[in-house]
Every structure is written in C-alpha cells, then in structure tokens.
Amino acid sequence: MELLTPALQAVGLFMVTNIDDIIVxxxxxxxxxxxxxxTAKITAGQYLGFGGILAASVLVALGASAFLPEEAIPYFGLVPLALGLLAAWRAWRGEDDDDDDNGRTVSVLTVAAVTFANGGDNIGVYVPVFVTVGTAGIVAYSVVFLALVSVLVIAAxxxxxxxxVARVLERWESVLFPLVLIGLGVVIxxxxxxFGL
Structure with missing residues (x-):
C-alpha cells in the first residue's frame, strides 16, 4: 500500500501536466x-522530449539550477512558435499539399522539440515535487512517468x-497544425x- 500511493500520485501528476499533449x-x-x-517516430520523439523534461526536472531538483535557470523556461515557447510559423508558411505556399506525401512528414526531432518546449510548465511542477520526495521518490515518479508516455501516444x-475526428483532422490539419503550434508558443x-510580456 505504501508504494501504491506514490504511484497513484505520479499518475495523477502526469495526467494533469500532459493531457494537452494528446491534442498536439x-x-x-x-x-x-x-x-x-x-507511430514509432512519434513515440521516439515523445520519449526524447519528455526525457529532456524529466532530466531537467531532476537536475534542478538536485541542485543544478544553473543548468536550467527558471527564467529561461518561458523562452521554450519560441520552438513551437517557429515550427508553427514554418508550417503555416509551407501551407500558404502550397508546399504542404495533401497529394505530396514527402511534404507532410513527421520527424522524431520535431516531435521531441515540441514536447520539450511544451514541458516548461511540467518542469515548474515536477521540481518542487521531486525536492520533497527524495531520490527514491524521484526514481519511482520517473518510472511511472516513462511508462505513461507510451499510454499518452496510444491515446493520441x-x-x-x-x-x-480523422475526417476533421484530415480536412483541417494544414490549418490546425500551425495554429496549435503558434498558439502554444504564444501561451508559453x-x-x-x-520578453517582459
């Protein structure tokens, strides 16, 4: 029962901080x-990006705040903003046409970059939790989080x-994809x- 409570807390914390990733x-x-x-590319990208979030959270919790100063986290928003603007530019120029399979590829690094940039709030939430649960707790939370990444990809x-949903996404993806990334970047x-916003 002692292990069940931290595991359930880890599940709850993961769900609250990552539910928006289902849309992206x-x-x-x-x-x-x-x-x-x-699916393999998206899974690898999600693990790579979330692994970065987790590593940054652990390092900061263990006292390496010079590695990732808190004031740097909001600037992660520049990544999805730039990717969204690039996707909008390509769609506007017709380089993202449905008939061109090569123009609509998804790369592991793009998924990882968007995942990591979207994880600034995760880092802000995970650090205080990790500071209070100690090393064994950090390991337990990390194991649960990493197991749930695949669940998140399956859900998406x-x-x-x-x-x-597929019909809507197929019809509107070339508009929704850049809009969601640009919006995500601006919100972050x-x-x-x-920039003093």
Missing amino acids: LSLFFARGAGSRGL RFVATRKP LVEGGA
Whole structure:
C-alpha cells in the first residue's frame, strides 16, 4: 500500500501536466497519416522530449539550477512558435499539399522539440515535487512517468484515428497544425513572462 500511493500520485501528476499533449500528438498523427513508421517516430520523439523534461526536472531538483535557470523556461515557447510559423508558411505556399506525401512528414526531432518546449510548465511542477520526495521518490515518479508516455501516444493515436475526428483532422490539419503550434508558443511565452510580456 505504501508504494501504491506514490504511484497513484505520479499518475495523477502526469495526467494533469500532459493531457494537452494528446491534442498536439493527434495533430502529428494527422500530419503524417499514411507515412511509414509514423507511430514509432512519434513515440521516439515523445520519449526524447519528455526525457529532456524529466532530466531537467531532476537536475534542478538536485541542485543544478544553473543548468536550467527558471527564467529561461518561458523562452521554450519560441520552438513551437517557429515550427508553427514554418508550417503555416509551407501551407500558404502550397508546399504542404495533401497529394505530396514527402511534404507532410513527421520527424522524431520535431516531435521531441515540441514536447520539450511544451514541458516548461511540467518542469515548474515536477521540481518542487521531486525536492520533497527524495531520490527514491524521484526514481519511482520517473518510472511511472516513462511508462505513461507510451499510454499518452496510444491515446493520441486512438483519438486521431476515430473516423469523425480523422475526417476533421484530415480536412483541417494544414490549418490546425500551425495554429496549435503558434498558439502554444504564444501561451508559453506570455504565461512565462518572456520578453517582459
């Protein structure tokens, strides 16, 4: 029973801080629909990005705040903002046409960058928790979090492949993908007070 409580707390904390990733990952699934190895790429990118979030949180909790000063976190919003603007530019120029399978690829590094940039709030939440639970608690939380990353990807794939959702995503993905990334970038910048906003 002693192990069950921290595990449930870890599940709750993960769900609260990562539920928004389902939308972003669903858009990645829609963007790369039909491309070979898509689920593996998105999974690898999500693990890479979340691994960065987890590593930064652990390092800061263990006293390495010089590694990632808190005031730097809001500037992570520049990553999805830039990726969103690039996607909007390509869609506007017609380089993101549905008939061109190569124009709609999803890369591991893009998924990782968006995941990490979207994780600034995660770091802000995880650090105080990690400081209070000690080393054994950090390990337990990390194991649960890493197990749940695959659940998150499965949930996003499930959402993206439901026929009504898939139809909407297929029709509007070229608009929604850049809008969500741009919006995400702006929210991260504004909520974090980047550039004095």
